[in-house]
Amino acid sequence: MGEETALPELPKGWAWSTFKDVSNRVTVGHVGSMKNEYVEHGIPFLRSQNVRENRFDPSGLKYVSSEFHKRLKKSSLEPGDLVVVRSGSVGVACVIPDNLQDANCSDLVIVKQPQGIDPHYGAFYMNSVARARVNSQQVGVALIHFNTKSMAAMPIPVPPLAEQRRIVNKIEELFTQLDAGIDLLKKLKVKLKRYRQAVLKAAVEGKLTQDWREKQQQRGRLKSGDTLLAHIKTEREQCYQKLLDVWQTEVEFWEAHGKVGKRPSKPKKLKDLSALNQDDLSGLRILPDAWFWAKLGNVSIKIQIGPFGSLLHKADYIKEGIPAINPTHINDLKINVDTNFTVTQKKFDELKKYSLEEGDIIMGRRGEMGRCALVTENEDGFLCGTGSLYIRPAKSLNSLYYSYFLSSRDTKTYLERHSIGTTMRNLNENILNEIPVPVCSYLEQEKIVEEIEACFSICDRIETDITSDLKKSEKLRQSILQKAFEGKLVPQDPNDEPASLLLERIQAEKVQQEAKSKKRKATTKKKKSRKTTKTKQLEITDGSNEGQAS
Known part of the structure; x- marks a missing residue:
């Protein structure tokens, strides 16, 4: 074997070989178009997606007719064959199970009927x-x-055949235990996710701060809902007045400089939406005293949809510029910046109205509903991407509290119900304006955030441990396999037939089979030659007889 000198030393009784030498033959699955060949029922036809590590996956299994299967003898499969993916997840392998008595395939390398190894x-x-x-x-x-x-x-x-089977049994035993542990860890991750949602639900229902609130009310420290709403209304009016003042200054500058370019646009007045009516409130949770439901648009300074594709093209993106934040950059209530997804200062200046400020809440407006995060000082001055929108809550509201609320199951359900579009669900400004949000005093909002973060910090620590344990599990899996193929996983039995004898016997059988095959071909060829000679003789005789007759 050409590479044998470069291969590590093996335990006593083992030997290096190749898949060609330990199998009937190595061949390939069907190569060519399968257009119009699939049928609803028939012979199972495996593709690369049906081969997973050490297991056959029937998901999406296709079928072909018996006639087509018979034409593809080279790629036919039977139980015990080893199949390996040859494109895509290259090298992934599994054994054809006993319940696939008759099958065919494409895009797989096939090791037919391994003889020197357990498949x-x-x-x-x-x-x-x-x-x-x-x-x-x-x-x-x-x-x-x-x-x-x-x-x-x-x-x-190649270990002795008996040792191979012991190795396989031990690997399967250890992997079963390992998989059970991994399954438990994954279930814990799911439970943690549910627990987070349960915390958010309790928070927006006022249950997290119930005792605290009662004490504060007794001390007269909490503002009434009417007082808070009036304060938010005043803040919105003041904000609009500031926008008017800036606009007036821009217009004066424009006029003083010859009115070059387009006249600055007057800012739109903030809409005062109608309050939630009894029908709206009947479908919402009952809130604690001093809390009230309000429309998001009535407690926000600004709700802005990100720039449409006509304003921001693929060619506008550069590396290491000003980051644009799209839904893919928003995960687990945090913003993950992609330095390859940025714009120039010039493009940013053209899209100034889409600039994010600290305290804004950025949200994906398409795809997964409720995907949002708080804009911190680190993301201040970033650009709201085309697939996102942002909400600028009134200063009387705690933005982190509302980012938690907007990511809760209740809000996600509301958005899923009210989003528009068929191919991909989308949100617009009107939908966001109408979202009902629970409003409480700023002091209580801060306390709720404190309680949520205390619970979430525990979840974060547990999740970190789970992630670490999952990585350790994968390393343990690789360690088991490494030991298996170094001969350190199971004890050796001196009574086992050495692999060298097994390989010699396989090679001798192959030589005999090749000799029989050659003899069979020679016999067939000789018979055909005799038949041809006899046919020619008959033709000559017939020709001679015809000549005499004439």
Whole structure:
């Protein structure tokens, strides 16, 4: 074997071989168009997506007719065959299970009827140690492939057959235990997510701060709802007046400089939306005393949809400029900046109205509803992306409290129900204006945020531990496989037949089979030759008889 000198030393009784030498043959699945070949019922037809690490996945399994299957003898499959993905997730392998008595495939490398290895041992080896070698032997440019030649020459450490089966059994035993632990960790992550939503639900219902609120009310420290709403209204009016003053200054400057360019646009007056009526309130949760429901538009200074595609094109994005924040950059109530998704200062100045300020709440306006985050001082001056919108709450409101509320299950359900569009659901300014939000005193908003963050910090620590344990589990899986193929996972049995004898016997059987095959072909060829000679003789005789008759 060409690469044998570069291969590590193996335990006593083991031997290096190749997949070609330990199998009937190495071939490839059907290569070519499958257009119009699939049928509703028939022979199972595997593709790369049906092959997962060490298991067959029936999801999306296709079928072909018996006639088509018979024409593809080369790519036919039977239980015990080892199949390897040759493009996409290259090198992923599994064994054809017993319930697939008759099947066919495309885009897979097939190791037919392994003789010197347990096929499951071969699959475990392919999905671990061999993957790095597979990735170094891919061919192709537009679409990367792993070919049969590379697979046939792939080195594999061969233990005695009995030891292979012990190794497979031990791996499966340990992996079953490991998978059970991983499954438990994943379930804990789901429970933590539900717990976070339960905390948010309790927060917006006033249950997190119930005792605190009662004490504050007794001391007369909480403002009434009417007082708070009047304060927000005054703040909105003052904000609009500031916008008018800035506009007036811009107009005077424009007039003093010859009225060059377009006249500055007068800011739109902030709308006073109608209050929620009894029908609206009947579908909402009952709030504590001193709380009230209000429309988001009535307690916000600004709600702005991000720039449409006509204002911000793909060609406008550069690296290391001013970040634009789209829904993909908003995860777990935080903004994750992508330095490849930025704009120039000039483009930013053209889109000044979409500039984010500290205290804003940015939200995805399409796709997943309720995906939002607070704009902190780190993101102050960033650009609201085309797929996002932002809300600028009144200063009398705690923006972090409302970012929590807008990411709650109640808000997500509301947005899903009121979003528009068929292919992809979208939000607009009118929908955002009408969102009912619970309003309480600023002091209580701060207290709610404090309670939420205390609960979430515990969740964060647990999630960090879970993530760490999941990474350790994957390392443990690789460690198990490494030990398996170094001969350190199960004890050796001196009574096992050495792999060298097994390989010699396989090679001897192959030589015999090849000799029989050659003899059979020679016999067939001889019979055809005799038949041809006899036919020619008959033709000559017939021709001679015809001559005599004439």
